[in-house]
Amino acid sequence: MLAPYIPLGVSSSEIKKSKEKKMFTITEKAQEVIKEMIQEDTEMETFLKFCVTSKCCNEMEYDLSLSSHKKEQDSIIEFDDFRALINPADIRLIKNTEIDFKDGGFTINNRNPLVSF
Numbered sequence: 001m002l003a004p005y006i007p008l009g010v011s012s013s014e015i016k017k018s019k020e021k022k023m024f025t026i027t028e029k030a031q032e033v034i035k036e037m038i039q040e041d042t043e044m045e046t047f048l049k050f051c052v053t054s055k056c057c058n059e060m061e062y063d064l065s066l067s068s069h070k071k072e073q074d075s076i077i078e079f080d081d082f083r084a085l086i087n088p089a090d091i092r093l094i095k096n097t098e099i100d101f102k103d104g105g106f107t108i109n110n111r112n113p114l115v116s117f
Helices: 012-020 028-040 088-094
Strands: 024-026 047-056 059-067 075-078 083-086 097-102 105-109
Touching (some): 024 028
Antiparallel strands (some): 075 083
16 A cells, blocks of 8 residues: 655645545545546646635635645645645635535535625
């Protein structure tokens, strides 16, 4: 069994810390699709990048993509077969969000309101 690959600039304590609590969930089906996409990528280490791109009218827009580059401020979230990157500024916005794969595409369900009354 091979030891997990830790990319340059990422400490093992940072990865261990991210394992302790997942800020968002990815369904089993979505994880399978993401794993297949990552396996098709030719980069040595590929991450799932999940970020909030727009916050407007009590709704959020997201970007879900593959990336081989970890920015210094990115946090790593460990899943069984891959790692996800998130910007710490998005943590409170994506907490308790669920990513699923239905009808040939990814869906993102976030129950967190942007505005509280």
